[in-house]
Amino acid sequence: MANFISIFRIFVMFAAVYLIYTCQGNTAAYLWALALTIIAFALDGLDGYVARKFHEESKFGALLDIMGDRIVENTYWILFAVMGWLNILFPLIAITRGFITDTIRSAAMEQGLTPFAMQVNPVCKFITGSKFMRISYAVAKVLAFVLIIAAKIPVCPNREIIWTIGFWAAVFAIVFCVVRGLPVVIEAKYLFEKKND
Numbered sequence: 713m714a715n716f717i718s719i720f721r722i723f724v725m726f727a728a729v730y731l732i733y734t735c736q737g738n739t740a741a742y743l744w745a746l747a748l749t750i751i752a753f754a755l756d757g758l759d760g761y762v763a764r765k766f767h768e769e770s771k772f773g774a775l776l777d778i779m780g781d782r783i784v785e786n787t788y789w790i791l792f793a794v795m796g797w798l799n800i801l802f803p804l805i806a807i808t809r810g811f812i813t814d815t816i817r818s819a820a821m822e823q824g825l826t827p828f829a830m831q832v833n834p835v836c837k838f839i840t841g842s843k844f845m846r847i848s849y850a851v852a853k854v855l856a857f858v859l860i861i862a863a864k865i866p867v868c869p870n871r872e873i874i875w876t877i878g879f880w881a882a883v884f885a886i887v888f889c890v891v892r893g894l895p896v897v898i899e900a901k902y903l904f905e906k907k908n909d
Contacts, residue, residue, distance in 0.1 A: 714762040721755035809893040836895030856881035
């Protein structure tokens with residue numbers, strides 16, 4: 713069930729993106745897209761809850777969750793750049809960071825480690841794997857994506873203020889993205905030293 717939720721939320725996100733891209737400026741379509749975006753991110757929290765509740769945790773499930781996160785967040789960054797709402801650097805940074813960290817995490821998986829259990833240093837563990845940091849990053853992304861979409865709805869009151877908050881939430885989210893990826897890169901050497909021993 714948890715894995716189904718992880719996959720289903722990708723389709724929910726694609727529906728939202730389709731509405732934004734094909735129905736530009738349409739109030740009803742953008743309201744639906746906003747609702748679907750909120751649902752897609754709510755499902756991200758639900759899949760983990762279901763996995764823990766029904767003891768469905770697995771390495772495959774962890775990978776599926778990370779894959780879903782990458783697809784959803786990168787699709788929104790790309791969409792916003794294509795629409796001209798954000799600079800192209802946003803998706804380029806997010807995608808590059810994802811390729812680097814996921815490649816390193818694949819090496820960790822080969823050694824039997826889960827994606828968030830590869831950190832050695834306690835500070836690195838906190839930055840990449842702690843519940844606080846993971847939730848904080850998720851909230852930053854959700855806030856950015858939801859506010860940016862909301863600011864583009866023609867009937868939205870205070871659109872300029874909402875847009876400004878959404879833009880700075882996006883800046884914060886992309887900086888957070890890089891900061892959470894750095895410990896993975898810094899500690900990658902331990903994986904390869906261990907492999908060579």
